[in-house]
Amino acid sequence: MTNKIAVFRRARFNAAHRLYCKDWSFEKNDEVFGKCNNPSFHGHNYSLEVKLIGNVDPETGFLINLNELKDILKEEVEDRFDHKNLNLDCEEFAQLNPTVENITIVIYNLLRKRLDENKYEIVVRLYETENNYAEYPIL
Numbered sequence: 001m002t003n004k005i006a007v008f009r010r011a012r013f014n015a016a017h018r019l020y021c022k023d024w025s026f027e028k029n030d031e032v033f034g035k036c037n038n039p040s041f042h043g044h045n046y047s048l049e050v051k052l053i054g055n056v057d058p059e060t061g062f063l064i065n066l067n068e069l070k071d072i073l074k075e076e077v078e079d080r081f082d083h084k085n086l087n088l089d090c091e092e093f094a095q096l097n098p099t100v101e102n103i104t105i106v107i108y109n110l111l112r113k114r115l116d117e118n119k120y121e122i123v124v125r126l127y128e129t130e131n132n133y134a135e136y137p138i139l
Contacts, residue, residue: 003056007063008049011073013082016043017098041085044128046103048077050111053121064120076110100128104136 019036020029029037036042050073054063084090086098092106104126111122127133 006053008051009069011048013046013078015081015084015086016041017086047127049125051123054119072114100134104134108136
């Protein structure tokens with residue numbers, strides 16, 4: 001029997017963005033992205049769910065100390081993206097359209113650098129709205 005388990009941690013951040021392709025006309029951007037192409041930007045109250053999968057440490061009984069994961073999420077996600085304009089304030093999106101899909105992959109890559117890949121599988125789920133979310137990777 002294995003002691004493989006999943007633990008979850010949620011975090012939240014609020015951010016503005018505009019979805020558009022710089023090389024397209026305003027009309028084409030408007031056709032593809034609709035109201036998300038607003039040149040004055042728009043915002044979301046993002047809800048992040050991070051799933052870690054691995055084996056329970058026999059000494060501590062933890063997969064990970066959830067306070068450690070909380071601190072990593074604060075440093076890598078909340079401090080970086082909360083109350084920011086993703087297009088203008090975040091280097092990760094200087095050349096990358098800040099769709100929920102791309103934001104999810106960026107967050108995954110930030111966390112992957114901080115969490116030992118030999119100990120943890122990571123799944124990131126990011127809710128842009130109550131009804132829309134992306135998940136990466138697909139296991």
